Amino acid sequence: xxxxxxxxxxxxxxxxxxxxxxxxxxxxxxxxxxxxxxxxxxxxxxxxxxxxxxxxxxxxxxxxxxxxxxxxxxxxxxxxxxxxxxxxxxxxxxxxxxxxxxxxxxxxxxxxxxxxxxxxxxxxxxxxxxxxxxxxxxxxxxxxxxxxxxxxxxxxxxxxxxxxxxxxxxxxxxxxxxxxxxxxxxxxxxxxxxxxxxxxxxxxxxxxxxxxxxxxxxxxxxxxxxxxxxxxxxxxxxxxxxxxxxxxxxxxxxxxxxxxxxxxxxxxxxxxxxxxxxxxxxxxxxxxxxxxxxxxxxxxxxxxxxx
Amino acid sequence: xxxxxxxxxxxxxxxxxxxxxxxxxxxxxxxxxxxxxxxxxxxxxxxxxxxxxxxxxxxxxxxxxxxxxxxxxxxxxxxxxxxxxxxxxxxxxxxxxxxxxxxxxxxxxxxxxxxxxxxxxxxxxxxxxxxxxxxxxxxxxxxxxxxxxxxxxxxxxxxxxxxxxxxxxxxxxxxxxxxxxxxxxxxxxxxxxxxxxxxxxxxxxxxxxxxxxxxxxxxxxxxxxxxxxxxxxxxxxxxxxxxxxxxxxxxxxxxxx
Numbered sequence: 001x002x003x004x005x006x007x008x009x010x011x012x013x014x015x016x017x018x019x020x021x022x023x024x025x026x027x028x029x030x031x032x033x034x035x036x037x038x039x040x041x042x043x044x045x046x047x048x049x050x051x052x053x054x055x056x057x058x059x060x061x062x063x064x065x066x067x068x069x070x071x072x073x074x075x076x077x078x079x080x081x082x083x084x085x086x087x088x089x090x091x092x093x094x095x096x097x098x099x100x101x102x103x104x105x106x107x108x109x110x111x112x113x114x115x116x117x118x119x120x121x122x123x124x125x126x127x128x129x130x131x132x133x134x135x136x137x138x139x140x141x142x143x144x145x146x147x148x149x150x151x152x153x154x155x156x157x158x159x160x161x162x163x164x165x166x167x168x169x170x171x172x173x174x175x176x177x178x179x180x181x182x183x184x185x186x187x188x189x190x191x192x193x194x195x196x197x198x199x200x201x202x203x204x205x206x207x208x209x210x211x212x213x214x215x216x217x218x219x220x221x222x223x224x225x226x227x228x229x230x231x232x233x234x235x236x237x238x239x240x241x242x243x244x245x246x247x248x249x250x251x252x253x254x255x256x257x258x259x260x261x262x263x264x265x266x267x268x269x270x271x272x273x274x275x276x277x278x279x280x281x282x283x284x285x286x287x288x289x290x291x292x293x294x295x296x297x298x299x300x301x302x303x304x305x306x307x
Numbered sequence: 308x309x310x311x312x313x314x315x316x317x318x319x320x321x322x323x324x325x326x327x328x329x330x331x332x333x334x335x336x337x338x339x340x341x342x343x344x345x346x347x348x349x350x351x352x353x354x355x356x357x358x359x360x361x362x363x364x365x366x367x368x369x370x371x372x373x374x375x376x377x378x379x380x381x382x383x384x385x386x387x388x389x390x391x392x393x394x395x396x397x398x399x400x401x402x403x404x405x406x407x408x409x410x411x412x413x414x415x416x417x418x419x420x421x422x423x424x425x426x427x428x429x430x431x432x433x434x435x436x437x438x439x440x441x442x443x444x445x446x447x448x449x450x451x452x453x454x455x456x457x458x459x460x461x462x463x464x465x466x467x468x469x470x471x472x473x474x475x476x477x478x479x480x481x482x483x484x485x486x487x488x489x490x491x492x493x494x495x496x497x498x499x500x501x502x503x504x505x506x507x508x509x510x511x512x513x514x515x516x517x518x519x520x521x522x523x524x525x526x527x528x529x530x531x532x533x534x535x536x537x538x539x540x541x542x543x544x545x546x547x548x549x550x551x552x553x554x555x556x557x558x559x560x561x562x563x564x
Contacts, residue, residue, distance in 0.1 A: 024551075026534030033551030045534065057351035058343070060528035061388065063308050071533050206311045207386060209347035273530040276556070 002291035003298045004284060006040055008242050008265050009165050009190055011098050011124055013040030015284040016299060017255065020246050020269035021046055021102040021127055021169070022071065024277065028088040031099070034272075035091075038281020041098035041265065044088070046073055046129040047081035048104050049114050055134070056213045060273075061202065066221020066248065067270045068202050070134040070214035073104060078117040085121035102127040102169075103157070106139045111153050115160040126164055127244075128157050128189075131171035131196035133218045144171035144196070147183035158188035167191035167244060170231070172198050172224075177231045178238030185239045193244040193267065195231045198224055221270035224248040229261045236262020236307055250274065252286020259299060260306040309345050309386035312362055314379055320441055323368040324409070325377055332360035333387070338417035339394030339498075339521055339560040343529050345386040349375045353526045355413040355498070355559070356390060365412040365441070391529045395519050395560050399493020401427045403486050405507060407479055407499025408434055411442045413521060417496060418449060418462065429463045429486045433479025433503065437472035463490075480506050487514055494518065505545040512547075519562050520546065524554035531556025 006016040018041040024030040025045035034042045054074030061068055075081060081101075089099045101123035105111040111128070118126060130143035130153050143149040154168050168184040170177055172195040181192050197218025202211040210216070228247025235243055245263025248270070249255050255266045271279040296302045316328035333342065336359035344364065345351040350372045357363040364385075366376045379385070395417050402421050404414045411432055418428045434440040443466055450462040465482040466474025475482060479499070486492070495511050497504060498521035511518035524536035536554040537543075543552065548561050 023532050024534050027537060027551070029537065029551040030534050030553075054527075057527060058309075058345055060530055060532060061308060062530065067530070067532075069528065069532070071527070074533070074535070202308075204309055204311075204347070204386060206384070207309075207347045211309065211345075213350070269532075273528075273532045276531065 002288050002296060004288055006265055006299055009125070013098055013265060014096055015040040015287075016259065016265040017280055017284045017287075018100070018244055018265050018267045019043055019272070019280060020267040021129065023269045023272050025102070028084055028091055031088045032091050034277060034280055035095050035097035037277045038284050039097060039268075040284070041100055042092070043100040043102055043127055043267070044081070044085060045075060046102040046104045046132065047075040047078050047114065047118065048073060048106070049078055049110050051075065051077040051080070058212055061211050062273070063202055065223035066219060067273060068200055068212065068217045068219050069197070070212045070217035072134055072214060073132055078103070078114045082117050082121040085118065085123055089122060098124045100125045100127055100167075102129050104129040104132055108152050108156050112156040112160045115157040119161040119164050123164065125191070126157070126161055126166045127193055128153060128166055128168045129196070131169050133171065133197055133199040134214055134216070142171055144169075144180065145174060147180055150180050151183040151187035154184045154187035154189050165190035167193045169193040169196055170235075171196050172227050172231050172247070178234040181235040181239050185241050189241065191242045191244065192235055192239065193246060194235055195224075195228050195247050198227055220248065221274070222248050222250060225254060229257060232258060232261040232263050233307065236304060249283065252283050252288070252290050255283055255287045256290050256302060259303050262304045262307055264303070309388045312385050312387050314381050314383050314385065315361070317379075317381060320365065322438055324365060324441060326357060326363055326365045327376070327379070327385070328358070329362040329385070331362065333362040333390060336362070336390040337394035338420050339413050340390040340392050341559060342387045342389030342391060343526070344376070345388070346372065346375055347386070353529065355521065356416060357412050358416050362387070365409075367409045388529070392555060392559050393557065393562065395496050395521070396562050397421055397424070397426065397494075398517060401490065401492050403429045403431065403483065403492035403495045405431045405479060405483055405495060405497040405499070406433070406442075407503040408439060409441065410497070410499030410503070410521070413498055414496070415442050415445055415449075418446065422449065422462065427462070429465070429490060429492065431465045431467070431479050431482040431486055433467045433482070433499070434473075435469045437468055440466055440468065440473050478506075479503060480510055483507065483510060487516070492516065497521065501542055505542060508546045519560050521559045522554050522561060523559070526555045529555045
């Protein structure tokens with residue numbers, strides 16, 4: 001049996017599979033369920049300064065090559081989220097599963113405020129979502145679009161989290177993701193999560209209308225995998241911090257590919273929709289089987305092989 | 308992805324309820340599963356499947372989306388994704404079906420499935436007043452058509468209303484008590500408002516009967532991803548539903564609860 005133990009910053013994950021933000025992360029019950037299903041770490045859904053209902057239906061649809069969604073950052077606001085995270089952390093501790101918080105905001109200053117509130121719940125890592133593609137109408141271009149804005153958010157969040165490590169979540173649709181990762185790391189990012197969903201659109205031909213109520217949304221699932229692999233590869237060649245490689249990981253073999261691209265841990269989202277929540281444990285088991293078959297005793301043995 | 312369906316028949320069930328019959332089947336659909344019905348620029352809402360071949364949806368007017376559906380006529384189109392979620396799984400050979408108000412929507416489909424398998428069915432329907440009772444006539448018709456053949460199973464329908472304007476006056480749980488006493492079922496299958504389901508779940512546990520309830524919640528993605536459709540903790544606990552259970556994907560039917 002290969003060793004799936006994953007060293008991530010100062011944390012030890014019992015396997016590298018991480019529930020991605022935005023999937024099932026809305027309550028302590030759901031995060032605990034994902035943990036019991038076999039994830040090494042679980043990420044809560046992003047929270048902002050104030051409660052948000054999100055977009056009207058349709059918010060998510062399956063298509064030939066994955067999913068498209070525009071949930072619209074539904075969340076209960078930072079104060080309520082901090083209470084939920086504190087309860088979740090207490091429940092996950094005996095399971096040995098790492099809790100990751102996720103935050104978003106409309107301005108740099110608000111990012112600092114939200115980070116400050118969420119840090120009180122003492123999550124093990126705070127993911128900084130500067131790349132949601134589905135709220136441009138309200139928030140404008142995501143902060144992940146330029147080195148300057150990514151660095152400004154990172155620096156402000158870092159000053160407000162009292163030493164909790166942060167991972168900055170980047171967008172795939174930028175000309176040079178390595179440079180943006182470098183700017184975030186220089187501004188204090190301890191890790192990088194790559195990538196968020198890819199902006200896209202589905203149109204129903206008979207209806208002659210966009211399928212999502214928000215018209216545009218984020219693509220995920222199998223269509224996103226080659227894009228995510230390329231992004232993780234570019235980041236791994238540019239910076240020396242751990243990466244949570246996320247995008248289109250459906251099987252253990254996909255997870256192996258993400259590690260080979262240079263990821264330290266592997267985010268899983270859409271697979272929960274297509275395979276159910278048990279996909280988290282199944283992907284870890286499939287990764288172990290793949291490592292046995294190919295003779296890799298540890299994650300280190302395959303990490304970055306494709307660089 | 309949404310598939311395009313065209314309306315071929317519209318039946319008026321009562322003062323605020325219509326059944327829409329579509330031009331083709333929804334393959335693989337089971338009683339108790341649901342679809343998300345989409346009207347471009349209006350919205351997308353869940354509806355339990357009232358019939359699979361051809362697809363049938365029963366729509367009660369509760370807001371702007373169902374009002375928009377009610378304005379549609381034969382030849383108009385509706386976009387549908389599904390079947391979604393977990394439906395009823397029939398266990399045993401004699402079944403008690405319990406519908407509260409609009410909750411009877413999936414039960415005629417379930418009754419027909421059970422009768423086709425040679426099982427026997429009792430039905431209890433609860434509603435506020437006579438004009439809110441849905442499908443009682445359709446169930447009676449199933450009963451008559453099945454009694455015509457000596458080898459076929461039969462169906463008994465009991466109705467309760469809050470004011471006694473139809474059937475027995477009182478709650479549907481009274482009719483359930485009578486049905487169990489008359490012919491103990493192998494299992495109870497129910498759909499209706501949350502208070503009815505929690506009361507019924509309690510009643511079934513007292514009788515030692517297995518039960519499957521179809522729960523309602525605010526559904527968004529329909530795929531078990533967004534986490535919008537968790538039940539209230541008190542409801543979940545009252546009905547012995549596990550923590551983190553999602554109505555859209557793990558349900559809407561809670562099997563063997």
